[in-house]
Amino acid sequence: MESVQCLYYEDNQEQQDRYKRWIEKAWEKMDFACPLQIKTTKEYNDAIGIIEEHSTEYHLLIADILEGSDDSPLGLHLITEARERNPDIAIVALTIGAVTPGKDLREKAIQAGADNYIRKDDLDERGL
Secondary structure, three states: OOOEEEEEEOOOHHHHHHHHHHHHHHHHHHOOOOOEEEEEEOOHHHHHHHHHHHHHHOOEEEEEOOEOOOOEOHHHHHHHHHHHHOOOOEEEEEEOOOEEOOEEHHHHHHHHOOOEEEEHHHHHHOOO
16 A cells, blocks of 8 residues: 545534644654545535545545534535445544534444544644
């Protein structure tokens, strides 16, 4: 494998830039032999299109779960689609909140096909 291909879906540009830098730094600290190549998108339709056409080219999907001011869970749909198209892809769900009214996002992310769930708040608290 020449490099690990990652698709990072985040609808907020500021957060996308911030957490992309964190992902890159974390990858470097782990000192893997393969470099990490991150493709970012903030548009849900673009992310779905990439997954539909190129899912087997990606080794890792990092998906923000909630999108927009209404906190639509479009990231969950993306996770489900990615898992169905590429059962071997590693998927990390990323979100700003742990619970929305009536929903446990961690549980929903795992049910959708995520391998792991990270709260952005936890990264922020650690100064990452």
